Amino acid sequence: MFFPRILKQKVRSGDAPAGRTPRRAAVHLRSMPSWLAFSPWIVVAGSLLLALMVLLMDYRGGDKESAVATRIFLERGTSLIHAYEATLQAGMGFQWTDEELQALLDKIGTSPDIHYIAVTDEQGRVLAASDTRLVNSDLVGPEEMEELAPSRRARGHIVNLAGETPIFQVYQLLSVRQYEERLRRHGHMMMSRRMMHSSSGAARIPNQRLTIFVGYDMTPLLEAESADARRALIHWSVLAFIGAAGLLTLFLVKGYQRSRLLVQETSAFTFALLDTLPLGLVAVDQANRVTSINPEAERITGLKGGDVLGRDISEALPGLWTALNETGVMEEHGEERHVPREQEVRCVFGDGRRVPLALTATPVAVPSRNGRNSGYAFILRDLGEIRRLQAEIRRQDRLAALGHMAAGIAHEIRNPLSAIKGLARFFREISPEGGEEARVAGIMTQEVQRLDRVVGDLLELARPDKLNLTGISPALPLERAANLVRADMDKLGIRYTQEVPSPCPEVMLDADRMTQVLLNLFLNAIQAMPGGGTLTTRIRFQSRSGEEDAPGSGDILLLDIEDTGEGIPKDKIHQIFSPYYTTKARGTGLGLSLVQKIVEAHDGEIEVASTVGKGTRFTLHLPLPAAAREEHHDK
Structure with missing residues (x-):
């Protein structure tokens, strides 16, 4: 077998490639013979002991024979x-x-x-x-x-x-x-x-x-x-030969051990590299049987290595095989195989997912008896995240263009709005109290004020982010926003709970802007619970690996705003941050857009989880400065 002999790995049931947690590589090499486990110096010591024994035997044997011969001559x-x-x-x-x-x-x-x-x-x-x-x-x-x-x-x-x-x-x-x-x-x-x-x-x-x-x-x-001397010479010659062979064996064993250790280290490094490689790798032999698959390829395909290893790729990964044939990534030309460059394909895997991939087929150039390549390695690069980021960039570009255009329009609209507002106030003042003219003038004034707020939101959305960052406890803007809406919550019978660790580390925030963010989220939650419910806020801490830590010991501060309201349909969640998208009769659709803009200005992220009929949870991810973590840890 080719390249997979080196790269082949065992896939254990229960591994979760989606988490992309690097697994410790296991090196599958034939165990070392037991006699090689002994120290080579034992061979040297044994050879020296054998030489000493032979020398002593020859010496004592010669003396004994001389003594016997002397005694025989004397007796005769x-x-x-x-x-x-x-x-x-x-x-x-x-x-x-x-x-x-x-x-x-x-x-x-x-x-x-x-x-x-x-x-x-x-x-x-x-x-x-x-x-x-x-x-x-x-x-x-x-x-x-x-x-x-x-x-x-x-x-x-x-x-x-x-x-x-x-x-x-x-x-x-x-x-x-x-x-x-x-x-x-x-x-x-x-x-x-x-x-x-x-x-x-x-x-x-x-x-x-x-x-x-x-x-x-x-x-x-x-x-x-003389015969004894010749025998002793033969003994010493044999012993010298055995000693030389022993030394040669010693050097060979040491070289073998060094080579084996190098192979083990190289194999371990190769396995670790494959486990942490951000690219999917699938290898097949000359008969198109899958011989290797790394964790990233498991995540992309949604399959475990044990389900595909040893099977024909057309059966184990039909979506990938179809893409290979349709795009000509691997074409047969007699005894030669033409290998083009990386191509973009869409593969359908067993769970019905259509995954955009950048696919490269690389022949493994290991000569075989028939002169053909031993197999192929397919490199899979998941383009889903790239496509999402590209769509996000396009959306941001559209929003930026819209914001600039809206800002220009808002400036042009505000001047006539001011004139209309002044005329409406004038007509209201000159109209009889309680008359139709006064009522119409009042409606005109209200609508002009509402339109002015919309224009103000447009200008706010288009205005460059200039934050006044100071080290404050995240509990401070929470308290401010809660106090602003407490009367509304009491009126609707909404119970408010707050979970804040003590002491709570400081975070670099713009207090006013963060209060504006929380106020918008609180108002949305209150409007989603017209019949009452529970509004819960909590502060948590999380490491970059996604594990929740003790207060102040993580890398990220999580701020949850959770309600028990109507919830948001799953197909609508991705639209709620778009400008002018709203499900309210009198909403402008700019509130959540401003929330997202301010959170991202703090180098944070906002996450939404919602279930229709059960409620919605907004989670703000805000980076926790290293100095704040160390200070909190010292406390």
């Missing part, structure tokens, strides 16, 4: 030394030759991982060895021999030979004293003549400590350590 060397001693002890009854002893060392040292077996004196010189090349050489130096301090308990250490593989050397003191005499009796030299020395020519074992050394080849251990 100890076992081999004990086997060698046991063999010598078991064969003490035999006559050992040099070759047999050498063969014994060679046989014991046949294991592939044994580098050599050697017997040394206290100075570290080799007396016998599995490798005959070592015989009579220094396996270890005297100083190193002292540091090793061999004992009957096997020990081990690593020996690094220049250019050769390191050797793990196990050493222990060799016990031969227990069978030394037996060897001397047989005249056999234990190891070799190079090992013995006799001043009498008799063979004997030297009276000194012998040490046996077993050297193990560490190549398998080094290969295992």
Whole structure:
């Protein structure tokens, strides 16, 4: 779907678009995956913890393997030394030759991982060895021999030979004293003549400590350590890759969250903008199904979004569809659609209202697979208020022209009226008292006076508004006007009630002109109740949003004049402020025109509500100055 995917909104039953109260936009986006709700720093902490664990495992694993290998070498060397001693002890009854002893060392040292077996004196010189090349050489130096301090308990250490593989050397003191005499009796030299020395020519074992050394080849251990190092390198490579992937994921998640937040803010702003847009907006897809409608369009069409969304526009809004087809706002031309500029149309909606609209059809240019536009957005501008204002302007222009003309005529009429009035008074004075001539002269005088009042009203209607504004309580002109007509109300049995808050804030008014306004309205109300009734006046306060507030806390002062008289027919209400329109036998039809003129001069408005047989209410809307509101609030 096109543009409506972004603009589509849910319309709740019970919304009142006519009030044009902006609704909070709800952003309808797919909920974020739950794993994205966690802080990305958890990923970083987890990666660091994993790296630390792997490092510790590799470190401890390497140390453990080295310790195990050392223990194995030491145990094997100890076992081999004990086997060698046991063999010598078991064969003490035999006559050992040099070759047999050498063969014994060679046989014991046949294991592939044994580098050599050697017997040394206290100075570290080799007396016998599995490798005959070592015989009579220094396996270890005297100083190193002292540091090793061999004992009957096997020990081990690593020996690094220049250019050769390191050797793990196990050493222990060799016990031969227990069978030394037996060897001397047989005249056999234990190891070799190079090992013995006799001043009498008799063979004997030297009276000194012998040490046996077993050297193990560490190549398998080094290969295992190399394999461990390679595994550790692989572990760290994998860990580095996981860390890099984690960081990349972190940046991607943060970017996704920022993008999603931006989309939410943009969508919320778009919905809020559509809700407060003073233009109606209706969107359709390629199949002409309604996909979006904003509150202003609901107000214009008189329909709720839930009644039209998803339906074909020709069924949901037949009046609009008919206007589109009749005016050619949207015409088909093969695969192209011609879109003219804004055109004025009159649409008939479901409740029978004929609404003048300025209609614009805008294609939504979202490419689709078939290359055509995805739909249309129709912009509706209500011209009803504009037409009403234009008619009001024309009426005001006619009234102004009429007023200027009437003023000119009034000036011309007043001069002969004065002469006629003087002649009528003269004829009345010279006519006999009670005669026909005196009666006719009296009638002429009365009619001339009435005509003079009409001329005065005409001049008042045409005269520019010059108000003497002062800060007064609106209750003051109310009291003055009520006192002027109190005798008439008492005569007709009309009950007068007044509802004025205390204290009442001051309003910038021309006291005399406002008294004139209220007097006209009071007289009209009294004349509408010839058989008695109730005349009620009240002062209220209202905010600009239309909500009634506490006294003095609103923006507008409302002054109601309400009667229980005959009422005004609904089809006549719009005419009552026109000059010379009256329903009274002796009325001039200029009273309410003057009332409206004076109220508008105070930057106010006048509102009429009437029901035939129940009465009429006139409401004056007068702006309340900010200073007056603040002063009243402080009180």
